Amino acid sequence: MTxxxxxxxxxxxxxxxxxxxxxxxxxxxxxVFTCFLVTAATLTPIVMMVLVAFQSDSESMAAQPSFWPGxxxxxxxxxxxxxxxxxxxxxNTVIFAGGTTLLETxxxxxxxxxxxxxxxxxxxxxxxxxxxxxxxxxxxxxxxQFILVAKAHGVDTWAGMILPHAFTALGVFLLRQFFLSIPRxxxxxxxxxxxxxxxxxxxxxxxxxxxxxxxLAVFKFITQWxxxxxxxxxxxxxxxxxxxxxxxxxxxxxxxxxxxLLMAATITTVPLIVIFFLTQRWFVRGITMSGLGxx
Amino acid sequence: xxxxxxxxxxxxxxxxRPPTSPGRWxxxxxxxxxxxxxxxxxxFLIFTAGPVVAAGVISLLxxxxxxxxxxxxxHNFARLGPDPxxxxxxxxxxxxxxxxVPLTLLVSLALALLxxxxxxxxxxxxxxxxxxxxxxxxxVAFVWIWLYIPHGGLINSLLGAFGIDGPAWLVSDTWAMPxxxxxxxxxxxxxxxxxxxxxxxxxxxxxxxxxxVDGASPWRSFRDVTLPLLSPAMFFVVVxxxxxxxxxxxxxxxxxxxxxxxxxxxxxxxxxxTGFLNYEQGYxxxxxxxxxxxxxxxxxxxxxxxxxxxxxxx
Numbered sequence: 001m002t003x004x005x006x007x008x009x010x011x012x013x014x015x016x017x018x019x020x021x022x023x024x025x026x027x028x029x030x031x032v033f034t035c036f037l038v039t040a041a042t043l044t045p046i047v048m049m050v051l052v053a054f055q056s057d058s059e060s061m062a063a064q065p066s067f068w069p070g071x072x073x074x075x076x077x078x079x080x081x082x083x084x085x086x087x088x089x090x091x092n093t094v095i096f097a098g099g100t101t102l103l104e105t106x107x108x109x110x111x112x113x114x115x116x117x118x119x120x121x122x123x124x125x126x127x128x129x130x131x132x133x134x135x136x137x138x139x140x141x142x143x144x145q146f147i148l149v150a151k152a153h154g155v156d157t158w159a160g161m162i163l164p165h166a167f168t169a170l171g172v173f174l175l176r177q178f179f180l181s182i183p184r185x186x187x188x189x190x191x192x193x194x195x196x197x198x199x200x201x202x203x204x205x206x207x208x209x210x211x212x213x214x215x216l217a218v219f220k221f222i223t224q225w226x227x228x229x230x231x232x233x234x235x236x237x238x239x240x241x242x243x244x245x246x247x248x249x250x251x252x253x254x255x256x257x258x259x260x261l262l263m264a265a266t267i268t269t270v271p272l273i274v275i276f277f278l279t280q281r282w283f284v285r286g287i288t289m290s291g292l293g294x295x
Numbered sequence: 296x297x298x299x300x301x302x303x304x305x306x307x308x309x310x311x312r313p314p315t316s317p318g319r320w321x322x323x324x325x326x327x328x329x330x331x332x333x334x335x336x337x338x339f340l341i342f343t344a345g346p347v348v349a350a351g352v353i354s355l356l357x358x359x360x361x362x363x364x365x366x367x368x369x370h371n372f373a374r375l376g377p378d379p380x381x382x383x384x385x386x387x388x389x390x391x392x393x394x395x396v397p398l399t400l401l402v403s404l405a406l407a408l409l410x411x412x413x414x415x416x417x418x419x420x421x422x423x424x425x426x427x428x429x430x431x432x433x434x435v436a437f438v439w440i441w442l443y444i445p446h447g448g449l450i451n452s453l454l455g456a457f458g459i460d461g462p463a464w465l466v467s468d469t470w471a472m473p474x475x476x477x478x479x480x481x482x483x484x485x486x487x488x489x490x491x492x493x494x495x496x497x498x499x500x501x502x503x504x505x506x507x508v509d510g511a512s513p514w515r516s517f518r519d520v521t522l523p524l525l526s527p528a529m530f531f532v533v534v535x536x537x538x539x540x541x542x543x544x545x546x547x548x549x550x551x552x553x554x555x556x557x558x559x560x561x562x563x564x565x566x567x568x569t570g571f572l573n574y575e576q577g578y579x580x581x582x583x584x585x586x587x588x589x590x591x592x593x594x595x596x597x598x599x600x601x602x603x604x605x606x607x608x609x
Contacts, residue, residue, distance in 0.1 A: 031412050038406065039423050042481070046426065048449065049438040064447040103338075111335035120328035126336065133343050135594075137542055139563050140587050143353055143570050143580045144346035150360065164346075167339040197320055197327045222429055228545045229563070233571055244433045248549060251437065258441055265434035276429040280422050283429065287486055288493040 046269075053263035060259035073259070080263040083254065085238050089246035090271060096231065096242050097224040099162040105217045108171030109209070113201050115172065116179035117187070127176075130169040138229075146233055156236050165230055171216050174289060178212035179205060211285070218279040219286030225272055243268035354581040359574045371581035381582065383557040384565040385589075390472060391479075391561065392540040398480045399536055400529065403487030408521075410488075411495040421492065428485035436549035439478045440465065443550075471551050471559045478546055483539070487532040494528035495521070523606040530605045534597055541590050562586050 048067065052060055054076055055069040080086060114120070115127050145164040154160025186208070187200045195203065206213070228244040235241050241249070250264055276283060320327075354371055358364035375381045406424060410417050427435065442449045443464040451461030464474040498521065506516035544563040547553060553560035553568075560568075566586065570579030 028414075031409065031414060034409060035414060035420050038409065039420055042424055042427060044449075045435060045438045045442060045481070046430065048442065049434070052438075052441060065441070065444055065449075067449065107335035107338070110331045111339075114328045114331035118324055118328035118331065120325040123328070126332070129344055130339070133347055135591070136347050137538070137583075137587055137590060139542060139566055140350045140583045141343065141346035142566070143576050143583060144349035145342065146570070147349075147353070147360065147576060148342070148346065163338060164342045167335060167342050169339070169343070172335060172339075191320060196322065201331075226431055228433055228548070229567065233567075244431055244545075247431070247433045247437070251433075251549065261437055262441065265431075265437045269431050269434045272429065272431060273426065276426065277422065280425070280429075284421070284425070284489050287489045 049262050049269070050266050052258055053260075053266045055259045057257070057259060060262075061256060065258075076259055076263045077267070080260050080267060083260060084246060084250045084264060086243075086246070086264055086267050088238055089241055089243045090268060092235075092240055093225055093242040093244075093268070095158060096161055096227075096240075097221045099158065100166040100224045101217050101221045103162065103166035104168065104171045104220055105213055107167065108175050108216070109206065109213060110201075111172045112175035112179055113205060115176045117184075118197075130172050134169045134173060142229065142233065145230075149234060155234055156240050158240065161231065161234055161240055165224065165227070171220070174216055175209065175212060178209055182208050211282075212289075214279075215282045215285045215289055218282040222272065222276065222283060225275075350580050350583060353577055354584050356577040356580075358577045360576055361574070364577070367577070371578045372585070374578060375581065375585065380557055380560065380565060384560045384562045387472065387558065387560060388541055388543065388562045391476060391543055392537055394473070394476050395479050395483075395540045395543075396533060396536045398476065399484050399487060400532060402480055402484040403532065404491055404525075404529070406484065406488045407491030407495055410492055417492075421489065424488060425485035427482050430482075432482065432545035433549050435482065436478065436546050439474075439546075440550055443474055465551050466555050468555055468558050471555060475543075475546050475550060475559055478550065479540070479543065482546070483536070487536065490528050490532055491525065494525045498524045526605045527607060530597070530601050534594055537593055537597070538590055541586065541593075562589075 051067060051069060052065075054072045054074065055066070056071065056073050059066050059070055115123065141164075149155060149160040149164060152160070154163075182205060186204050190200045190204050225242075226244065227242070228248070231240075231242045231245045232248065235245060238246075247264055247268060251261060254261060353364075355366060355368060356364040357367045357370070410420055410424075414420075443451075445451060445461065445463035445466075448461075450464070454461040462470040464470050502520045502524075503516055506520055511519065542563050543561050544567065547559050547561050547564050548567075551559040553564050562582065563586070566579050566582045569575050569582060
């Protein structure tokens, strides 16, 4: 299997083709089989979540759990919505994740442009402050942010939820790195055509930076959709509860009603999975970009 | 500067400006910079940088939000020493981190190598394998509680098929933490896998060809080509995994609520309990600073080790 046939013609080296592309058919079949097996095992918990969600009450709460629903109880969907305001939670999650994402991307793009292109006194110092906070875990700011919001009567309001998590250093850092990689000649050409700074930013830099901005936005949106600790601390009514917090509250109230609990989990997860598949190109880039940024 | 040269030689004909000279934008650059910066800087200072400084101040206070704060110096830090829950939380968090990080690294690396074998439709497998990383942690934590049901749960049924009598995972002093570790590895391996996959695809194929010509076995070329060239990516994955493992919270809250007893209480959970269930904001702030100190020290140590273990191709 691993011995090489010396007489094999040398294939021109392509960057993504690896050694096993030229290996025997049996090996390739084994690899494909392993891929399927690993993927199936990985997806099992998510598939089980959906299957149990459609089981009957007696099935899902039996001492001996079953895996495949005997009959598919589609009414579990409406029952879950009646038991907890899942629709409201989903809307709240979109407002929270969308609000933080929108504020962060817009302001980070502006600030990143200043740091990447403009000279001004204190530039290094201010960028240093941004960088320093990048290393601080969010739990350190949790208590002061909570006190700040509480003192401003912002508990359980959208401003209180969104503002403390919309201005992190990550966006400024990532976009600055990207802007630095754009050749200055493009802006220079715009300037010679009579554009001012603002026009150069909106008509030259932003269009070129769409991939980087989309990457940041998708990454931020999915991360905030997942955020549990901050909404748990700051929202205490259904008017601002996000899906994560809502599910946690639901669990405390209906701990063993497995079919409805997992139906609620399914309902809040499916939109995120759809968003993930639609935007995964950017999401994957977000991960690799954070990897490059960390070097 | 160019203007001064002109005035120094008044008789000389005015030189045309060279076409490549860096031009000037209209208006003040400093003013423009501040206008671009302010929408981010002001809220950033209020909501992110300010709270970092405030955390240090609050850690020196006895404060429960309902009564006015009083200055207690380093008392909150001194309290940590004789606090058994804090030590349990620290030990649990270190245990969690030291098991989760190597396992996550191994699983991500193995899957990245598997996907990098020139198979078709890698992107499909990559997306599906990345799905756990992108799903809501609370929602999938529910399913894992269900998977861990002691009698007849999926995991114990599978173990039973091999004649193993599975434990009552989430209520067992011994097995609750490994159960959280398994769920966390499942949830987070996609991150490392994507980074490794990008790293593997950036390794020039000529190096493998050269190794083959030299008669290197697949294991040798993995050890001498893949591993060194992948080591910066591995370093990054280890550093970020350690940082995020030290902050584990969601799974522990939903799946065990820190129990049984305090066997799965993590540092972040203890900060949450202290600050928002016991309303001891000052003590919670002190704990968060200790958490940061641990993360900083461990990350610093990794950066020192990096010089010897990580290969940078310049």
